[in-house]
Structure formats: C-alpha cells, structure tokens
Amino acid sequence: MFIWLFILILLGIYINFLSKKNAFKKLFYSIKFSKEIVEIGEEFEIISIIENKKIYPITYLNISQxxxxxxxxxxxxxxxxxxxxxxxxxxxxxxxxxxxxxCLKRGRYILKNAEITCGDLFGFETMTQFYESFAEIVVLPKSYSLKKLTPYGSYTGDISVKRWIIEDPLVNIGIKEYTGREPLKQIHWPSSLKHQKIMVKEYDFTTDNNLLIALNIETCKPFWQKIDGDAIERCISITRSLVDEFESLKVPYGLISNAQNFLNSTLYRPGLGLNHRLKILESLGRIDYSIFCPFEDIIKTKNSIKNTTIVVITPIILDEYVSPINNLIKFYQKVVLITLNTNNIGKVAKQIEIYFEGE
Incomplete structure (x- = not known):
C-alpha cells in the first residue's frame, strides 16, 4: 500500500513538473475587434481567444490585457x-x-501584448509570459455644425457650401422660379412672360468642377511648443462635415493635410462615392497632432489637379500663412478660408471668402 502511494506521489510530482515545463507550449492567444472603423460612441466588441492545444490541462490561467x-x-x-x-x-x-x-474620442487605437500567467497542476507555483498580439480600430471624427461658423467682411448670411461650387453657365439644365437669390442675368424673360412670373435659368455643376480641402493641424511655431488639441479636433470635425456635404451634393472632392500620419498620398485626387468618402474619413480618424511639414509648404505646392475651389481649414492664421493663402487666388477660381479665430484675418485678400468660429 505504501509503495503504491509513493508511486502516485512521484507520478503527481512528475505530472506537475511537466505541467510547469509545458505550461506555455501549444498555448495560443489572440485578440481582435468586431469592427475596423466606428463612429464615436458606436458599440463594438473586443474578442479574445485562448486555445490550449496540448494534452495537459491548465488549472490556473490569468490574462492581463x-x-x-x-x-x-x-x-x-x-x-x-x-x-x-x-x-x-x-x-x-x-x-x-x-x-x-x-469609444469616446476620435483616433487610432491599438491593443498589443498581453501578460499571461499560468499555474502548475497543484497551484504551488506560477509562471508569466508575454504574448504578442495586435488589433487595431479607427474611431472617426464627430460631425461639426457648420452653423457655428460666422462669415467675415462683406459675406453675409449662413454658411452655404453650394456657394463655393462654380457653376458653368454653358450647362443649362432648365428653368425654375425666381427665389431672390439668383443674379438678374439669369432671368429668362420669354419664360417669365409665358408663366406670368419671374423665371430664371437653372445651371448644373460641370464634371470638371471639383474641390480641394486643405487641412492644417499646426497651431504655433514650432508646432510642438504649444499644441492646441481642442482646436485641431474642431478643424478635423469641420473637415468631416464638409466631406459629407460635398458627397451629398455629388461634387468631386479631395483632401491634403500636413499631418504626420496622413499617409494616403492619393486622396488629393477628386473623387466621389462611399469608398472615397470612407478612405478620407478613416485618414481623418488616424491623424494625430504631429506634422511632417509646415502648412505654408503644403499650400505653396502646385497641385497637378486643376481644382476649381480650394477650402482652407486652419485653427489659426499664423503670419507665415498670409502670403501663401493670398496667392491661392491665382490658381483657383474660388478660395474659401475657415479659421477658428480672427488672428491675421484682416490681412487676407478680399477675394477670399472667410468664415470664423464665433459671433
């Protein structure tokens, strides 16, 4: 009897030794998100999987992620x-x-290594090992109410994205009733006499008509000295709202930015459709607060695409921006500037349509 008990004890010690030695052998861990891209506040799942592919059980396992x-x-x-x-x-x-x-905030989020602790068969000892894992999710920026933007100077009324789109008077799609917003030169007198009310020509946007958004995330010189994260986030949200507006109007649009991790260099090409929109919104979600070059260098660079309108979005108009912004009127039929404050706003050319945040 004593011999069998001794054998069982030895066998238990040996099995316990094997369980410690092989604790992490054929033990696999992975983690993933149920979605790759989400809106702020949208529900998603984090899924973790632990798999033991050996003949020994693991009586104690702790995962710290x-x-x-x-x-x-x-x-x-x-x-x-x-x-x-x-x-x-x-x-x-x-x-x-x-x-x-x-998730409560825009950005790119990554889940990396996990710490896994295993215990031996009898719970006398624990061993810890780090497991490499990678899961990524991008949270898109929230929308911004464009009604918060106030026109500056001679421009009055609420912000009108349609006003930024150049109409081609050669493309007449019909006649409509005069609303009071159309110029007198668009009045169609024969139709007005026929219907006994003022009628105007209705124009459509040409296929060549497209817009370029230039997003700046630099808030001071040098950029790292005083980063205004809140202002940058508002500019990113404004950009998102404009992208949605242009998509709904079916006007091709592109995007450039001086953000360090704005890596998709083809987004400056005008495009339309859900895929184009999602690529731009994903890039906006990935942006952090670092830059790869000053903003003035971005808008100085001549674009190979002949855009009709450029919309500049910047937290602040630094002294270095004034001249490059004013020069944009030489290359675009319409230039729109959106800024979050009035710094240097009086130095901007009168031909540029300006909006700022405030009253």
Missing part, C-alpha cells in the same frame, strides 16, 4: 485601463470571450 482609457465598457464592465480574467482550460479546449465596448 491593457486597454485605452478612452474605451468605455458596456454592461458595467469598467476595467480602468486593464482587464484581468482568470480561468481553467481543459486539454484541446478553445475559450472565446467578448466584451461590448464604445
């Missing part, structure tokens, strides 16, 4: 930046867990 502080766990699961879960895993078992989450 860090999460961005901007993540808000739904259903009361607030992990304060790190989530820890404990479990036991049987031989050849695959455990999948998911959590519903939303």
């Amino acid at each position: 860090e999460y961005p502080e901007e993540f808000e766990f739904i259903e009361g699961n607030n992990f304060k930046g790190a989530y820890k879960t404990k479990m036991s895993v049987l031989p050849f078992q695959r455990v999948k867990r998911s959590f519903k989450v939303s």
